[in-house]
Amino acid sequence: DAEITQSPRHKITETGRQVTLACHQTWNHNNMFWYRQDLGHGLRLIHYSYGVQDTNKGEVSDGYSVSRSNTEDLPLTLESAASSQTSVYFCASRDEGDTQYFGPGTRLTVL
Amino acid sequence: DAKTTQPNSMESNEEEPVHLPCNHSTISGTDYIHWYRQLPSQGPEYVIHGLTSNVNNRMASLAIAEDRKSSTLILHRATLRDAAVYYCILRGVGNEKLTFGTGTRLTIIP
DSSP, X not given: OOOEEEEXXXXXXXXXXXXXXXXXXXXXXXXXXXXXXXTTTEEEEEEEEEETTEEEEOTTOTTEXXXXXXXXXXXXXESSOOGGGOEEEEEEXXXXXXXXXXXXXXXXXXX | OOOOBOOSEEEEETTSOEEEEEEOTTOOTTEEEEEEEEXXXXXXXXXXXXXXXXXXXXXXXXXXXXXXXXXXXXXSSOXXXXXXXXXXEEEETTOOOOOOOSOEEEEEEO
């Protein structure tokens, strides 16, 4: 079955380190998204992509970057991790019928 | 952005229907109404979406008011696995921001 996976599922890092969270989907969807979820804020959109070589900023993109070199993957990079980026991160892809499929999430702790 | 208002929490008995309300009085003509749910420690899961007409799928039904200022997600026969936070979200064409509010926490009573 097609699916969307994220790795790692849990990550602890230190302030100032670069961190990359992986997202891989096997549906061949063009549209992919990264969200973060924090208590009191719901899910907030970080970055999104409509296809290979396309990336766009969401509402909370500062301190994050993404790259899209193929259809299946959209890695999220924290250039210099900050404690404010401690959160649960969800990747999603969207089909042509406007349904988003979410991954299981990555819990990131920045010490 | 158009906002949605949902009750913070609801309870329902197992095997009974559940009606989850959502108010969206500032909805625009091109906004679709989406419902997602999130089970504990999981990513959100798509439930249903619609524009104007009522919609049915294997998971639920979506009843949309004639003026589109409110909608109701209907779970026809609740099970314990339906215990989750349910989010009502508006998304306009070209707007990538699926704004998840605080949602309704649904508790199913055995």
